[in-house]
Amino acid sequence: MPATDLPLLIEAARESGKIATRYSGSKAQRWDKPDGAGPVTEADLAVNAMLEQRLPSARPGYGWLSEETEDTQHRLSRDRVFIIDPIDGTRSFTEGSSTWAHSLAVAEHGQVTAAVIYLPLRDLLYAAAKGQGATLNGAPIVVSDTQDITTAEILAAKPNLDSRHWCQGRVPQFRRNYRPSLAYRLALVGQGRFDGMLTLRPSWEWDIAAGDLIVQEAGGICTDRLGAPLRLNNPHPRLNGVIAANPPLHRQLADQIDPDSAGIAP
Known part of the structure; x- marks a missing residue:
């Protein structure tokens, strides 16, 4: 409880x-x-x-x-x-x-x-x-209130910006930053220090679980790479990537990711 x-x-x-x-x-x-x-x-x-x-x-x-x-x-x-x-x-x-x-x-x-x-x-x-x-x-803490993806600062490893992952090859022109710990990236989004984070490769549940709730309770949205809610404790404990941001930015990121690129390693 x-x-x-x-x-x-x-x-x-x-x-x-x-x-x-x-x-x-x-x-x-x-x-x-x-x-x-x-x-x-x-x-x-x-x-x-x-x-x-x-x-x-x-x-x-x-x-x-x-x-x-x-x-x-x-x-x-x-x-x-x-x-x-x-x-x-x-x-x-x-x-x-x-x-x-x-x-x-x-x-x-x-x-x-x-x-x-x-x-x-x-x-x-x-x-x-x-x-x-x-x-x-x-x-x-609360997530940021940035509305425009072009002014947003997103935590993401550089390979996630490969054009193959994005609809029609158009990579959103946000500002990219990086921290090595996935958990810390999610916490920073919950804190509002950064506007969002994404990782497009399969992610272990233990890297994501705590940050998932912290983002949500801070007013953000945390889903897999296709915008589906996260479900934990799976037989194979990996998730289909992660997107975390405030609601407007999350929607913009999720809408621009190519759903057919799931098999491409970022």
């Missing part, structure tokens, strides 16, 4: 920050996952171990989905599930950057009900509970 799950997630996120910051990013032991799935460090695993012990113990009826835990079908039988990325932006962590984040969420029947994104090195804690709004360090 959001009212009780959110304080639990906040406490767990702060403890995650204490653990992760004991490691020196560039010196932390690191391995590369199979099949080009990216790096993992001893910090990721230490945070995951703490969360996997603490959160299910506090909510024994909940399922578990984490980037750093081998997935099982057990979670699919649970009404509520934790969706966790112990460190989102591991490459940034290993480079000594401060833009990595802990991303923690609870989803009920496929919809996120409580969420936290925490950047310990920047002292930024974004939080939301369904129906209760979104906050940054306890203060309410």
Whole structure:
């Protein structure tokens, strides 16, 4: 339940920050996952171990989905599930950057009900509970009110601007910016620091779940690349890209993406 799950997630996120910051990013032991799935460090695993012990113990009826835990079908039988990325932006962590984040969420029947994104090195804690709004360090946040896509600043990796992804090859002329953590990008949209974000490639649920609710509770819209509502805790936990923005900009972005480009890797 959001009212009780959110304080639990906040406490767990702060403890995650204490653990992760004991490691020196560039010196932390690191391995590369199979099949080009990216790096993992001893910090990721230490945070995951703490969360996997603490959160299910506090909510024994909940399922578990984490980037750093081998997935099982057990979670699919649970009404509520934790969706966790112990460190989102591991490459940034290993480079000594401060833009990595802990991303923690609870989803009920496929919809996120409580969420936290925490950047310990920047002292930024974004939080939301369904129906209760979104906050940054306890203060309410709202999405931007930019109406015109040509003046909007959108967080997106450069490959997403390939003309093949856009109707008739016409790429919208927004201003592009970038942050390495998907969770942080979504939080920045909820905060109103940026007008929107998009990623057109398949995205893991643990990168998106917490930010989905934060954007929505801040007054924005968060969908897949085709404008369909996000549903979490899928058998294969990947989403068909993500668009997040205030309602007018979301509509403009979604209307201009070519639905037939889904098979093209951005």
